[in-house]
Amino acid sequence: MALAGRKVAVIGAGVGGLAAATAMAERDAEVEVFEQAPFLSEVGAGVQVGPNGVAVLEALGMRDDAEHLATIPEDIVLRDWRSDRIVARIGLGDACIKRYGRPYWQFHRADLLSALMAGASEVGVHLRLDHRVDAVTPRDDGVTLQFANGAEHIADLVVAADGVRSSVRAAHFASEPARFTGHVAWRGLIDAARAPASVISQGASVTMGPGRHIVIYPLRDGHLINFVAVEERPDWTIDGWTEPDDPENLRRAFAGWEGAAADLLATVEETFLWGLFDHPPLETWSKGRIGLLGDACHPMLPFLAQGATMALEDAWVLAAELDVAEDVEQGWLAYEARRRPRATRVQHAAARNGRLYHLGPR
Numbered sequence: 001m002a003l004a005g006r007k008v009a010v011i012g013a014g015v016g017g018l019a020a021a022t023a024m025a026e027r028d029a030e031v032e033v034f035e036q037a038p039f040l041s042e043v044g045a046g047v048q049v050g051p052n053g054v055a056v057l058e059a060l061g062m063r064d065d066a067e068h069l070a071t072i073p074e075d076i077v078l079r080d081w082r083s084d085r086i087v088a089r090i091g092l093g094d095a096c097i098k099r100y101g102r103p104y105w106q107f108h109r110a111d112l113l114s115a116l117m118a119g120a121s122e123v124g125v126h127l128r129l130d131h132r133v134d135a136v137t138p139r140d141d142g143v144t145l146q147f148a149n150g151a152e153h154i155a156d157l158v159v160a161a162d163g164v165r166s167s168v169r170a171a172h173f174a175s176e177p178a179r180f181t182g183h184v185a186w187r188g189l190i191d192a193a194r195a196p197a198s199v200i201s202q203g204a205s206v207t208m209g210p211g212r213h214i215v216i217y218p219l220r221d222g223h224l225i226n227f228v229a230v231e232e233r234p235d236w237t238i239d240g241w242t243e244p245d246d247p248e249n250l251r252r253a254f255a256g257w258e259g260a261a262a263d264l265l266a267t268v269e270e271t272f273l274w275g276l277f278d279h280p281p282l283e284t285w286s287k288g289r290i291g292l293l294g295d296a297c298h299p300m301l302p303f304l305a306q307g308a309t310m311a312l313e314d315a316w317v318l319a320a321e322l323d324v325a326e327d328v329e330q331g332w333l334a335y336e337a338r339r340r341p342r343a344t345r346v347q348h349a350a351a352r353n354g355r356l357y358h359l360g361p362r
């Protein structure tokens, strides 16, 4: 089943959806991406893309556009929360290039999305913002998408890259709602001009303590400092997935911490709190002409910085497999056979990292 001429509908213009759309349009599919948001942006957040993700951006022809938006850390230091002692240093600059042949990049999410959007539109992908998909219904010769605004669209196949809260997964694959993982994350950005000298001089870091950790890294050539502060919690009582939070709550959660992480938290004026959710493994990632990609099928804790990168890998493999398969169903199955073992391994590794960071049982 060559992709050329196929009408593909992608739900969700996140990292996974935009990359999949591009990979399929490059194989001459007619691709439309439907995104519920009226514009693409991400509140106060960075994203790290390891060499495996860079390899996909390169294969999609986006390396040059993405490269000048990326910040390359020399290394990342792991520190103890109380003594601020460096317990490990992992090379990410030259070390990554030497070992994997490609760099390690840090982006403002809005920058990565804009590079992906530009790449997608260059190969003819049509992006429809403000198009929330309410229902996806298989028919004999394709799939009908129904939108919140009452409109309909018919496609040969549907890629649901609609994230951990995927409504396509809920409707077609599993009725269980996403579950709280027992972790929350405060995220935010700080203008480097206002950041403490200790934060600027240390570069990228993870400070680890009992039941919590803080990741800090620079973005946009060091003009912005990104932080993610994670805490274990028994439950998530807030209605929704993220909300602005009082920085005092963040500081209280990390009271008694020393060093650059504490210096940074003292300067935070605005932050958002996220509940981290996942869902149990699915029996299958596709049904007929409808399939899942990225967080919609294998969400993971962010403690290995690989969720978006796995979505990039998914995108590349899916397009390659669909293009050579006998039919859509075989293409989806071949994609799942290649992707599920790797995504599962990374999910487990990310969870294990959380236990290590939080000084918990291995």
Ligand code: FAD
Residues within 6 Å of the ligand: 011, 012, 013, 014, 015, 016, 017, 034, 035, 036, 037, 046, 047, 048, 049, 131, 132, 133, 134, 161, 162, 163, 164, 166, 167, 185, 187, 228, 274, 276, 293, 294, 295, 296, 300, 302, 304, 305, 306, 307, 308, 309, 310, 311
């Ligand atoms: P999403 O990014 O969730 O995109 C889904 C899109 O679908 C959204 O735009 C949404 O609006 C849209 N959508 C949903 N429903 C509908 C609908 N019905 N109709 C139309 N559109 C719809 N990963 C990394 O690789 N590196 C990192 O450094 C990293 N850091 C992280 C830090 C934190 C605190 C968290 C929480 C996650 C982190 N991740 C990281 C993970 C990463 O953010 C996700 O894995 C990644 O965003 C998944 O991409 P996706 O395209 O599958 O889904």
